[in-house]
Amino acid sequence: MIWLLLAVFTPLAGVLLLALLPRAGAAGWANLGFSALSLAGALGLATRVLRHGVLDAHGFRVDAFNVYLVVLTTFVGLTTAVFSRPYMYYVHTDEKRVSARGMRLYHSMYQGFLFTMLLALTTDNLGILWVAVEGATLATVLLVSLYRTPAAIEAAWKYFILCGVGIAQALFGTVALYFAAQHVLPAGANGLSWSTLYAIAPQLEPRVMVVAFVFLLVGYGTKVGLVPLHSWLPDAHSEGPTPMSAVLSGLLLNVALYAVVRMKMLTDAALAHSATPELAGHLLMGFGLLTFLTAVISLHRRRDIKRLFSYSSIEHMGLMSFGFGVGGPLATFAALLHMLVHALTKSSIFVTVGHATHIARTQRIERIRGLIRTQPAVGWGLLLGVAAIAGFPPFGIFTSEFLLLSATMQLWPWLTPLLVLGLVVAFAGLFRSTQPMVFGAAPPGQYPVRANMLPVLTHLALVLLLGIAIPAVLAHWLDQATQLITGRSLL
């Protein structure tokens, strides 16, 4: 419990303190410190869960499904903080795009974002989950508009409106859920506690659950970035400060997807004996496939490097949703693994992209050239990151895609051609933009910058490790999660 509190509420303390801390340089370090503390808590929590199993108390619930996401969140939070300290300081002092107040807001809200993420992950109460996810929007929306450019403000506005509305729908879904629960539960029982609901799920009224799930899917799906609800995502990613893009892509989408999957578990349990037991899965699959294919096409002919990679995030979210939708242990395992590796890879890519834009002083792809000549570390980081995200072994994403494909091959063989086609198109789109940026002669007047490649290195190393061999601990967690979600174990 203490670990849990440490992990979740350190950021909360960070919010308050960093809001008061005036000096930007110190704030960066403090930000780093809080993230590290939170990571420590998460690790402690993980070991505890590993040793004593599910932790379910005081309205919190940490099981195999979310514990690894908690660790992931805090870890990416830390590495991104490592990157963001010098980067934002550079933006603040050299580029002068952020005022001192802006810096304070930034650091404080960075922690706020982490807090909401962790809260959403660990809470057992669906209402709190909703509040937290909405809170995440509120925490990040001002960061998206941090640069105060018209484009940034517009992006933030869209982000705010679309996610706000989406989340409102999720709340309606939650209400409907609560409503359905109230007819089963005795008075006084907490009808919003996920574990309670899961226990009684089979008795929940299917027709209500269906409606509730639709609202929840559309609601949280907006934050996952499912097509056609994704429109806010490229704007928010491309206009916000790069560290924000990293955490948004790496964490926020995951958490939203996590929420969706929790809801799917309830719905599946409720619909088990109805006429359409697979409905939730099929909806998710449909959304996933649509998202995947649309995003894959959108990867072509991009001009803005950050938009490019935000579309790639959408693509991978589509894949994960598809995986969860397909169901079955193999696909679920693949999707869970994919959440992990994608978060690591994508955040590392955004870190590199931050350096790349810093080197070229623009986000326009056709003006970023010859990185590998100007600064080999950045060039290679970008190239390897893209290779990883495009699903090349020995990086971990290949593993999850391999599993996903083979699972699809077993359950829906005729959908695999679509997936493969999509993967090829996605690869082409990514590389036709990346290769010119990395290779070739460097334009005159382009100089290396002080780049901190440590986060990239650690992330890619982890992804590589996951591609070559999945540690037993992690495999155990993922398998337990799979068991939790599908009821069947893989190992």
Place this chain on the structure above:
Amino acid sequence: MNLGALSLLDQAVLVLAAMALFSAFALLAQSRLLAAIHVFAWQGALVAAVAALTGAASGDVNLYISAAITFVLKVLLIPWMLHRLVRRLALERQSDPLPYPALTLLAGAAIVVFADWVAAPVAQFEHSATRNVIAISLAIVLLGMLTMVVRRQALAQVLGFMAIENGLFLAAVASTHGMPLVVELGVAFDVLVAMVLFGVFFLQIKDSIDTLDIDRLSQLSASVEQDEATEAQR
């Protein structure tokens, strides 16, 4: 079922819900901002009243509290903030008429029918009289979205957004006699923060494109991909 069978309180709840629905329509159609804000305030009041009455009917205290919260928030605070904004941004005279009023209202009506159709299976497990309010609240939510779709004024969009919140609250009250208090508080807090942020944004938008017509906020179409935007500020 016949209304006669219901207690007076329940009848009152139904009446109020109907009026809330009407207010949603009004919000959809009203072109002048100040008037729209007033309509929104009225809607808030109605919803709060529904909550209070349901509380009286079922006699649990939570509902009173949440009714009070709603009243303060949606009838007093938010309208007041909106007023201030309107005055600061000098939008009193501003009005954005709908392109096709009749068509829009028809769509609204269709949405209501649809909402009833969707809510029917949900509602028939509730035995309290107020079950049909669920359909009403769903309709209000959808109408709120419709408002956001058809209105070009940023402020009007916010009103739509808040209307959705009202609808949600109504749904919560009518179907489940309110959510647990902690959730209510969280929601209220979020709404409040959201409102503050909206205020901030209005100012930002105003001084970036010097109008609140959000159709002007379309630089970020993927085809243009904000070339000028980034290049301008680099």
Place this chain on the structure above:
Amino acid sequence: MNPAALSLPLAEAAVLAALASAAAGLVAARWPRALSWLAFPLLGLAGACALAAGIDALWCGAAQTATLPLGLPWLPWQIAVDPLSGVFLLILGAVLLPVAVYGPGYAREFRNGRDSLAHLGVFTGLFVAGMLGVLLAADAFLFMVAWELMSLASYFLVCFQHEHADNRRAAFLYLLLAHVAGLLILLSFGVLAAAGGGFSFAAMRAAHPDALWAAIAFALALAGFGAKAGLAPLHVWLPEAHPAAPSHISALLSAVMLKVALYGFLRVVFDLIGAPQWGFGVTLVIVGAASAVLGVLLALQQSDLKRLLAYSSIENMGIIFLALGLAQIFQAAGHPTLAALALLAALYQALNHALLKGLLFLGAGAVLHGAHVRSLDRLGGLLRRMPRTGWMFLIGCLGMAAVPPLNGFVSEWLTFQAALQAWQLHDSLLRILVPLAAAALALTAALAATVFVRAFGVGFLGRARSRSARHAHEVSGGMLAGQALLVVGIAVAALLPGSVLGLLARAAVQLTGHAPAASGWLWLTPLDPASASYAPLPILAVLLVVGALGVTLLRPHRGAPVRRADPWDCGFAPPTPQMQYSAAGFAQPQRRVFAPAYALHEEAGVDRYELTASDRTWGRLYRPLGALTDRAADLARRAQAGHVRRYLAWSLITLLVLLWIVS
């Protein structure tokens, strides 16, 4: 310990050496010498180990398996060495060793260039490791990992000199098709795994998918491995990528990587799918013949030496797949011995092509190194300026032209022998098809001879056509030694076909259960001595004897040295180098005869005439696909119009539609 247990450890040692070489390459960023003194020797070690492992695996044809503590928790990586992989380990080692000897000399010129040596060293090591991994893999997952590692590493090698836009384009095209191939292969494994209920090759081997799924798996495998092996029409990447890479890498790509693709195909189709179908065979024969003819026709028109070699690789892979088709047909028709014969012809051809093409690419590298030009039209007279390279290149050309007593002829001869057994087939369609395939093969062989006459005659004979060719210089000892090693290999394969065949036969036994009639070390009698026999050693002997006799008998009595004079000018002005037949001119008759096969692009200036004959698949197949993608992209982009209200409308509509669906 018994030799059987040796092959697997040796192979593992090879992998480790390759990885170590990659690590050593990393060091080369700081100390360039590390490349020459550490990375390449380690590669050589890897090559030697692979060679030994291959020979050992073939010698005592038992399979060895092991399981690594890596991979997925429920699917650990499994590795195995059996005769089939032994053949290709042998090939890999036989080429890698010379390349490692050759490499340092060649890489020296990059030292003062801006291209990072670490880039070269690291990815060469990884590339080799990937290929070894493919050969060792005994489960689909490891296979795919190694496969894609191979593709990715070679991609980085292809765009090693990435300042040229062409190289970047080539690299992109290469990786794109490699990725397509990889995914197709993955699907093919998926089909087999779905049938066998497991990703280990053992499980797939045990399972027998029904005809439809087998056919699907076959089609996927053919497309996937074929794309990597450069079969038409998926070959377009090959002539772009192979010339772009540094020459010793081109040698590896062309000589080894294509064979690794071949290995994968053999593994899947002949080993895992199992049940042969004559339909497979017919498909293979047709595709193979088409690729062979197309490849050689295009090779005939290239003036860039390395492009020419690359196209010739397409031709050779076509021939190999044609032979595989014969094997499949015979197998399906119940003539396992003949199937074994055809299979052996294919394997022998693979070995020959690896050795010869390795030698030729190293030779091309030497030319590039010595004369700094690749275009035949700017070369000429090199045989006198770079004699050693020149003569070895001649040997390579003779081998490629498939004339006795060289090794190219052996495999061609075996293929013909296999095809000539078509009279044993019962299905009349096949009885017609097989001879037709043989005819196509004969045509290909004749054209190949033309290709290499042209390559050598224009490039190495005659007079220098450019300043750089006039100042060409012989290359360093290391580079010559590398080529010489390959010449030794070629000599063995050419003069001792019996013994080589005896080695390869193990693989044929593994796949078809039969081996062709045993043959001594001197004679090559695949079926029975009466019907056909061939003995290269006596042929060489007689050639030498007669030649020597001629020289001695005809030596003029006064023993005066041969008088030199200007070439005869037919009474016109003395001929200048520009008056020589150019590469384009030499092939002009064929260009005219086979015009439909080419997309010709001529441009004539006042004093110059440039002609490029590229293949038609570009305009027909690839450009349209690219355009389609872009159009789709624009469509998707239009959906993202930027109006927040439209986005809200999307969200509302989605909600309504979903509600409508579920209610």
Place this chain on the structure above:
Amino acid sequence: MDRFLNLGAALLQPLLLLAAAPLLTGVIRRIKARLQNRRGAPLLTPYRDLRKLIAKEAIVARTASPLFRAAPYVVFAATLLAAAALPVFSTVLPGARIADAIALIGLLGLARFVLVLAGLDAGTPFGGMGASREMLVTTFAEPALLLVIFTLAMTTHTTNLAGMADATLTGATVLRPSYLFALAALLLLGVAECGRIPVDNPSTHLELTMIHEGMLLEYSGRHLALMEWAAQLKLTLFAVLTVDLFLPWGLATRLTTPAVLAAPPLLALKLLLLAALLALSETVLAKMRLFRVPGYLTLAFLLALLGLLSHVILEAAA
């Protein structure tokens, strides 16, 4: 004893062929001359030419590489070796075991390869021209020739020339349509391969028409002698090949004195017939333009293919 006989046969037959080659050329020239109402040179002129050339000093172009001087010997040796695979008077022929029909074509290919390289070596336009045209001819001729061989091989189930002849001798004499096609193709091909009219003109040095001579332009003295001799040997070889494949009767199947003694005269007779045929055709036909040559060769290729197909379709039972 037998072994010596075999060895003798193996050595004797190619040497006999080698010795007879110039004579055949002489004969053809003589018949041609007669057909054109000339007296013509005596039959032994080719021998005299060879002797004269060998005696002469060899001059080599400055621009030529060592390959230029090695080429004649290789060409000669390869052609002779090819000839060694041919049964001349007996089908008992160890040489045929070393190199079967396919290897024979391969050896001719080797000779051609080196010859063409030699043509390119001096770096004169004419050499290149001859080389390029030679390769054009062979592009079609070689596969067609292989097809002819295939046809017979699939009938006789062997690619060993001696074996083929043997099979034809021992087997029942049946009239095979495939053989007719193959024979026609082989005749056409022989003309093309040996550079005779209408494909090439051995007796001209007009650079616009010549193929074979163009490549020899730089040669002189003993080198030229070897080249010429090899060419004559090749012509003889094709003649004998035709005979062996299609009318082998008279070949000794066993090394018995009467059989062996009976064989050469018969062979001479058959060769005379072929020579007359060739001379006749060269008299009535004119050299065709270079770009009609592919058409001519395609015809040969087609005939050979028809032979193969008709074998597969009509005689499959056999």
